Amino acid sequence: MPVKIRVGLGSCGIAAGGMKVWEAVKAEAExxxxxxxxxxxxxxxMCHHEPLLDLIDDGGEVYTYGHVTPGRVKRIFDDHVTGGQPVAEYLVGTSSQPNDFLxxxxxxxxxxxxxIDPEEIRDYCARGGYAALRQAVTAMRPEEVISEVKASGLRGRGGAGFPSWVKWQAARQAEGDVKYIICNADEGDPGAFMDRSILEGDPHSVLEGMALAGxxxxxxxxxxxxRAEYPLAVRRLEVAIKQARKEGVLGQNIFGSGFSFDIRIKHGAGAFVCGEETALIASLEGERGMPRLKPPYPAEQGYWGKPTVINNVETYANVPWIISQGGKAFAAVGTDKSKGTKVFALAGKVKRGGLVEIPMGVSLRKVIFEIGGGIKSDRKFKAVQLGGPSGGCISEQLLDTPVDYESIVATGAIMGSGGMVVMDDTTCMVDIARFFLDFTRKESCGKCVQCRIGTKRMLEILERIVNGEGREGDIELLEEIANQVKQGSLCGLGQSAPNPVLTTIRYFREEYEVHIRDHRCPARQCRALISYRIDPERCGGxxxxxxxxxxxxxxxxxxEPHVIDQSQCIKCGTCLETCPSRYKAIIVE
Structure with missing residues (x-):
């Protein structure tokens, strides 16, 4: 039996040099x-270890090598492939001894x-793929499929956490011969890449989940x-759909059951608001992506006025497992109200960034410090942003908060689609609020006056504060406008856009006050409120x-000691970056 080698070629792996590793393996073998x-x-x-290479031996043991280069490939061949001895210094884990991250x-x-190879349907089927669909269409009534989803407690993983079975049942009971299933893969949160990774790594699970919903x-x-910005995900989806049609698991008379279902792809133009289901439907229909009043809900009148189920990528990816293993098996994981697992994109100032899938109810502390390995350079933890630009910043005192829908909402944040951005003590929370609000202000569709104007006015106040022009009463004014935006907005974008501002004020109010009253940035990040000077005692000239x-x-x-002309300094920080570590002469004040 030949040695099996697999190379991680998701977007992160390719960006880190995975294709060079792939070519090096081919060249060494030849x-x-x-x-x-x-x-x-x-x-x-394990994005933090890319490029990754797995070597699977005759016994099925998987040896995972990290930070692989073409040079390391040669060593792996010398020692492990031909010599039978794993290269310990390159290993990041094995199947029998997985690392702390996994x-x-x-x-x-x-x-x-x-x-699996995401472009090979046989790999998916070898791991039980499409068995759930066969079971459903040949041995279960549609109502029984919905009952299993209900028993699982699966809630939509796109943000709001609405029970999936309720949507499905409403669409089932709605009148009409034509109904639609839509997958929301319009992942727009900065720092979030859960949906992209599933589409790139396991597209058939999403196709099967959609077919089961259909x-x-x-x-x-x-x-x-x-999103059109996901070219690799789109290409692998196209390959998967073509293969699924060829194998008869999409198309007419699936498994001879009389059930027919097919899937097509629509490229989104990158509008964040189209993550909201009615705005997404408007975009699909060729209209500008803007939310509509509800009710009627999409399950009653959705795409082209027909009953429509909309769930996101992660939600559909769970469905085949639920049907195969049973709803009770999924419900056995997680908490009483938040069943199953949740995928998070762990990013920011954390040692081990990447994708993590954890049971609901696990604490933030465990995710960040045990799975994520703690803070880079062992700096002090300051906050974690949950739920993307519409989420909230949670402080250190709440690190033991369990990750479930109700507990996260109680902090002022939201679960969102699963972005988790970690921040250390070098982060300015006022500037973070400004950054996220700038994003949501630009992405607002403008339909609601409160969202269109309110986010703009809030951003102006935050920009004044970080530029050293804050005024007494600014904090209270921000809170007042934020609540008006939340109450007066039609869709989730406007209703949640103020969350970063409100949570940073709630947990870091003193930092706002120092910016306004002392014209100082405690984190030393706001250019207008800091200065650089050279310590003559340390400068080696x-x-x-x-x-x-x-x-x-x-x-x-x-x-001889150098000096900085403060009247000319643009506070870019280049001097701090270039000062040799033996001197550390640049002082930021």
């Missing part, structure tokens, strides 16, 4: 005349990511609304800072 079974795969979640997870939605509600057509200064405001003789 050079040595070795029979090697090569397999591409998606992201297993061992703390329960993988349902991500069950195949990093394991059977349950009586729909014959599905549409995947996916090497001239590194002067040679790199973009405006030439640093002067001094060689081997």
């Amino acid at each position: 050079r040595r005349s070795l029979e090697i079974e090569m397999q591409q795969t998606g992201c297993v979640g 061992s703390g997870q329960v993988r349902i939605a991500l069950r195949n990511c990093g394991v 059977y349950a509600v009586g729909a014959g057509e599905g549409v995947i609304y996916v 090497c001239g590194s800072c002067a040679s790199k200064c973009p405006v030439g405001c640093i002067s001094g003789k060689k081997k």
